[in-house]
Amino acid sequence: MNQKVRSSIDAVSAKAALTTGTTMHYVVAGSGTPVVLLHGFPQTSTCWNPVIPHLANHYTVVAPDLRGLGSTTLPDEATFEKRTLAAEVVDLVINHLGFEEFHVVGHDWGGVVAFSIAAHYRANSLSLSVIDVSVPSSLLPDMAQGGRRWHHGFHKTPGLPEALVLGREADYVTWFYDNYGLTPAAISAEQRAEYIRAYSQPHALPTAFEYYRAAEQDSLDITAAVGSAPLEMPVLAVGGSGEWGRGSEVRESLLPLVKVPVHEKIVSGAGHWVPEEQPLELAEALLEHFDRVHADREVLSR
Numbered sequence: 001m002n003q004k005v006r007s008s009i010d011a012v013s014a015k016a017a018l019t020t021g022t023t024m025h026y027v028v029a030g031s032g033t034p035v036v037l038l039h040g041f042p043q044t045s046t047c048w049n050p051v052i053p054h055l056a057n058h059y060t061v062v063a064p065d066l067r068g069l070g071s072t073t074l075p076d077e078a079t080f081e082k083r084t085l086a087a088e089v090v091d092l093v094i095n096h097l098g099f100e101e102f103h104v105v106g107h108d109w110g111g112v113v114a115f116s117i118a119a120h121y122r123a124n125s126l127s128l129s130v131i132d133v134s135v136p137s138s139l140l141p142d143m144a145q146g147g148r149r150w151h152h153g154f155h156k157t158p159g160l161p162e163a164l165v166l167g168r169e170a171d172y173v174t175w176f177y178d179n180y181g182l183t184p185a186a187i188s189a190e191q192r193a194e195y196i197r198a199y200s201q202p203h204a205l206p207t208a209f210e211y212y213r214a215a216e217q218d219s220l221d222i223t224a225a226v227g228s229a230p231l232e233m234p235v236l237a238v239g240g241s242g243e244w245g246r247g248s249e250v251r252e253s254l255l256p257l258v259k260v261p262v263h264e265k266i267v268s269g270a271g272h273w274v275p276e277e278q279p280l281e282l283a284e285a286l287l288e289h290f291d292r293v294h295a296d297r298e299v300l301s302r
Contacts, residue, residue: 021075026064030056040108042173044070054283068207086116107131119225134253136219155212181271182242242271
């Protein structure tokens with residue numbers, strides 16, 4: 001075990017900040033260089049609760065709820081391209097929290113937001129870590145694995161998921177926790193209750209469906225952002241090893257988008273829900289990645 005990984009006794013503070021028309025809820029813990037943790041569907045920033053204590057001894061951890069999800073509000077004219085969501089997160093971290101540089105980490109849709117941050121705010125991004133999601137681009141137009149991940153197409157269908165799912169939020173989101181991981185019990189009853197609360201808000205699932213409907217625009221935006229200038233910052237690709245983990249697909253989606261070698265970690269004992277199924281193994285991989293980044297910067301500064 002990495003000796004740096006241990007539980008923090010520091011308190012986790014919940015706060016909110018107004019960012020470009022959105023009141024963004026976030027939690028913060030620890031001290032030092034910032035690490036920004038971004039969640040996906042159907043989760044909120046609380047998916048990072050098992051990971052935060054291991055990182056907060058060494059870094060300032062910032063974990064926001066993304067636009068319209070959890071306790072973060074929606075602006076009046078809401079769009080869901082991940083470049084727009086990236087701008088909100090960067091506004092929070094730089095303009096409200098005062099951090100000019102940070103590591104950015106994302107799981108599921110949070111991984112696409114994280115990539116968008118790294119692509120559009122390169123001078124501020126120390127490193128990028130993408131967890132169990134394939135980053136869409138012209139070279140990977142189908143995140144749904146040819147329909148295997150059935151919910152991608154379902155969520156993109158205008159009006160249909162709203163008609164069939166609203167009023168059944170608890171049953172719907174619970175299905176994902178029970179079926180897309182290797183160990184359903186890893187997502188605790190307390191966490192499930194929080195997710196159900198969050199996604200039972202009238203706007204929450206319709207908002208989540210829009211995240212999927214924006215995927216084609218995300219692909220265009222990402223392709224344009226790296227077309228003539230692939231990323232050169234350190235990149236870590238993390239995939240779950242189980243049936244519903246994306247495994248090496250994460251790294252494969254990133255390779256055409258970056259100039260540097262992509263470090264890979266396949267997390268044993270995890271399906272899709274890596275932060276909750278294997279928080280210690282994930283924390284170790286992240287800390288090792290951050291250590292490499294800072295060691296390389298020290299060498300370059302000499």
